[in-house]
Amino acid sequence: MKLNVTILPANITIAVPYGTNVLEAIRKAKVPFAAVCGGKGRCGKCLVEEVSGLAPATKREKKILKEQSAKDGMRLACQARIVKNATVIVPAARGMAESKAGLKGEEIWNIAPRFSLEKLEIPKASASEPASLTCRLKKALAEKGKEDVEISLDLLRRIATMSSDRIAVLIEGNRLVDVLEGDCEKPICGLALDIGTTTMVGYLVELSSGRQLSVAAMENPQASFGSDILSRISSIRRKPENLQVLHQLLINGVNELIERVTDAAGVSREFIYDLVAVGNTCMIHFFLGISPQSLAVAPYHAVLEEAIEVRAPDLKIAINKNGLVRTLPIIRSFVGADTVGAILGSGMPNSRNPTLLIDIGTNGEIVLKTKNEMAACSAAAGPAFEGARILYGMRATAGAIDHVRVGDGSDFEIHTINGLPPKGICGSGLIDAIYASRLLGLMDGSGRILPKESVPGPLRHRVVPWGKGRAIVLTQESETEAGQPIILTQQDIRQVQLAKGAIRAGIEILMRELGLTINSLDRIILAGAFGSYISRESARGIGLIPPLPLDRIVSVGNAAGEGAKMALLSKDAYAESLMLARKVKYIPLSGREDFLRLYLKEMHFPEPPAF
Incomplete structure (x- = not known):
């Protein structure tokens, strides 16, 4: 039996079989929607609002909804099944703010794109010299230094119908790509x-x-x-x-x-x-x-x-x-074209001193450069820094806690994106919150949240029972949009420890491979949108990155995108990207006993400075 399901606010109606879950319907309708765990019923993030037509929630779904402190009427798309003609409301697609997409940096390549535009005036034929159109066109091209240019039959037909002798031609190598009548004032x-x-x-x-x-x-x-x-x-x-x-x-x-x-x-x-x-x-x-x-x-x-x-x-x-x-080329395995772009876009090839590039994300690509060598690895950090597998985790959108610091009153000082009431916490806020909790004495170096009696008196209200353990209250229920306190659970902290342990262990492996120590590092480059918005002090404070002075830790934004721009605008930069993929030594981490030992060691938080 087929049933109709309407998905709002996209206002798309599709037919699905009885018992189809809402996530499958959303996919079929091609509506943008994030299902963090892929629809396995683990993350609790695929919330939709039921209007009508869904089967009652199962015990499992109710349990997950309760853990997520979901509002009445909210359902899990991967669990809720369509049993009547149904209507559901999908929250607005949560994406990165476009302002976070840019990169500030200096271009280091001369502009020399694959495609060049030449403005020509084709000589007129005369009774004394009735040369063909192709001869006259090639003569005009030769005067611009473009010899032996190939002209396709399709373009020749177009040129033959043009009324003006003034044309603009687009050339790639020795191939005529396109022809435009007149002077072409539009940007190519x-x-x-x-x-x-x-x-x-x-x-x-x-x-x-x-x-x-x-x-x-x-x-x-x-x-x-x-x-x-x-x-x-x-x-x-x-x-x-x-x-x-x-x-x-x-x-x-x-x-x-x-x-x-x-x-x-x-x-x-x-x-x-x-x-x-x-x-x-x-x-x-x-x-x-x-x-x-x-x-x-x-x-x-x-x-x-x-x-x-x-x-x-x-x-x-x-x-x-x-x-x-x-x-762009791929280096090896999980170290992909984005890493090649980041190396290029960060200016790393020009660095003479030992430099470490880290793209802090799900895959955790790391590149280490000495004067003569470059090595790279991928440390699977998981999606914790994207807000996944974190109880109140969310993407960096309006209302997300993006920064937490210790205020003058020796307590949390919270900042949200756009200054809205808190909805949840994104990756940069998560790192800040853990570092601030360490500074305030709410957790120990193993990541264990301390019992109330071990916490300074004025902060004891921040530690509450949660499940079989404890949680840290970041914001009270009166301060949040949903009227529920936003907390940092023991499991949330463990997820960050797993991520930071993987990245830091990967860094240590590369150091060993190239015979370097932390003290020999000249600079750390944090790449990627996430790397641009985390606090360098907090990242260093929880041991995510090596303990260099802050003036030697730089954030460069979307270096991969900048590298793509460079390769687009410069044939030399594109050629450099091909060379880099061959030059960088790939260091696999899987199966290495020293990686596992370092991974377990680096899950520990370093001692915070005296506060």
Whole structure:
């Protein structure tokens, strides 16, 4: 039996079989929606509001809803089943603020894009010299230093119908790509694309000047299949046809991003001729429609590592039909094209002194450079820093606690995005909250929340019973949007310890491989949107990064996206990216006994400074 389900506020109605869960319906309707655990019923984050038509909640669903302190009427999309014609309300898609997509930095490459625009005046034929159109066109090109240019039959037909002798031609190498009548005052554009597991960012640039025309960010539309790449790969293993579904979701998302950046800049997508994409290994595979299943089983290898170059129609990318779509190369396994872009975009190759680059995220890519060597690894940190598997965790959107500090009254001082009443806590706030809790004596170095009697008197109200253990109250119920206190549980702290232990152990392994110590490090570069917004002091204070002076720890924002821009604007930078992928030594961490020992050791929090 088929039932209709209407999904608001998108106002999309689709037919589904009796008993279909709401998450499957949302996926079928292609409505952006985050299912952190991929629909396994573990995370409790896929909340929707029931209007009508759902089966009563099971005991399991009720238990999870209670743990999430969900409001009345809220249901878990992966658990709630449709038994009548139904209506549900999906919360607004939660994505990264576009202002967080940029990177401040200096360009270090001369602008020399793959595509160049030449304005020509084709000499007129005369009775004494009735040369063909192609001869006269090639003569005009030769005067611009463009010899032996190939002209397709399609373009020749177009040129033959043009009324003006003044034309603008777009050239790639020795190939005529497009021809425009008149002087062409429109900018010839390229798109640098950073495909993140969580967020996609697009930068529209003018190829001739390098000027950035617009930037847009959106949530990766694959989020309904899980917040992490392994959940998405698992969905393919269960159902092979999901590969095409996930590929098409990504392509549709990229095309939506293209529409956003072109609308913002007032430019037609037909004027985009080059697209350079970066992303982790799994995202590049999904982007190209290649199964990434080999990444999920030992020895965790990719299908391809080379840079790929295809025509836009081959991937159904909505730019000029003569345009190119390129990816940067992959280093090895989980160290992907985004890491190559981050190395390039951070200026790391120019550093003469030992430099550490960390992209703090689900995959935790780490690169260490000495004067003559570079090595990289991927430390699977998990999605805790994205707010996943954290009781009150959420993305960095309005109302999220993004900063926690110790105020003048020796208590928590909370800041939220846009100054709204707190809804939950995002990754940067989580790191701050743990460091502040250590400073205030609410937890010990093992991460254990201390009993009330061991906590300073004025702060004892911050420690409350939770389940079989304790929790730390960050905000009281009267201060929050939902009227529920926002707490930091023992399990939340353990999730952060697992993430920071993996990253810090990866750093130590790279140090050993290149014969360095912490004291020999000159600089730490924090890359990625998350790296831009965490407190360097808090990250250092909980032992997530090595204890360097703060003036030697720099945040560079979306270095991967900046690297994609550089490769787009400079043939030399693109060539450098190909060389980097071959030069960087990949250090696998799985199966190493020293990694496991370091991992357990680095889960411990260092002693805080005297407060």
